[in-house]
Amino acid sequence: MSGGWEVLRRRKLLDRSPWVRVFVEAVRLEDGRTVIDDFYMVETLPFVVIFALTPQRTVPMIEQYRHALKRAVWELPAGIIDSGEAPLDCARRELLEETGLEAGRWESLGDFVVDPNRGQGSAHLYLALDTAPAASPHPGDLQRQTLHFLTLDQLRDHWLSDDCATLASATAIGLGFAHLERLSIDRL
């Protein structure tokens, strides 16, 4: 596989930092000849998603209204990474804020680009183990959240249903199950 695309020019089209920035690039493709004058790149904020397992072998999920879907959906705890914050620190903070849990053991489930063409943010997924209640949940920067705890069987059913509607949560649920299986702690 040869080298990548060469960026010949890059111009900012829209800057509503920190929420969204859009750039247009002129790029030369890896064939060394083809030039695209208007390739668009979209920058949005990086975020974390957390698959946490409680001592009762349940997994917290958050129910809240999501504006892109125009309805309430259930998702794993998640949140936007603050400026300068390490992804794992964000995961610890969001898990505590949204569920009141602290975790003694954290495993990475991987880092992902949201859109491999245009960018659109990055997702940092975590598995949180050895959890214990440490505070009351203080969910909701903007809006009401309802905290639920699902058994692993309920979570699997949710994952395979139409109710699982966001890519990042679906990725983290699948990888969380695979890692639990690897760690041999998915069966009682």
Add this chain to the structure above:
Amino acid sequence: MSGGWEVLRRRKLLDRSPWVRVFVEAVRLEDGRTVIDDFYMVETLPFVVIFALTPQRTVPMIEQYRHALKRAVWELPAGIIDSGEAPLDCARRELLEETGLEAGRWESLGDFVVDPNRGQGSAHLYLALDTAPAASPHPGDLQRQTLHFLTLDQLRDHWLSDDCATLASATAIGLGFAHLERLSIDRL
């Protein structure tokens, strides 16, 4: 769970159709009081991703340079839905173009929003079974693609590795394995 957000105003900030459009909305949250004057929505094109199982029990993957990652990555076959095209028709077209395969049986792995806050496109994931070669692959709208066939064990290793770097492909791989298990065709 109460109703959703009320859109008080909506204004287009950027229109580079069909690739990207950005809107700013003034929204009233579900508490009926809080108003946010600058909530950003990003529209990009919907796409499909296909987990296809060959008669040899391998899964085709595409290796190609991805500009948001500035490197080549391996992903399941995927592509942007044409205007007016049904998602499943797009999946049939992309599978044939990128791998030369036709499938006798298609199962939905779900429809997902890329970003539950801002939109940023939608992903339609499919499992393609009873596949057979029907044409030569003609991959690459813009760029070189290399077609690989992985065994299910190799695909699982890829899924759990750092090489699996895009959310949509990771979601489809996980759900594809779960559906194969459900269909009891993941074991020889």
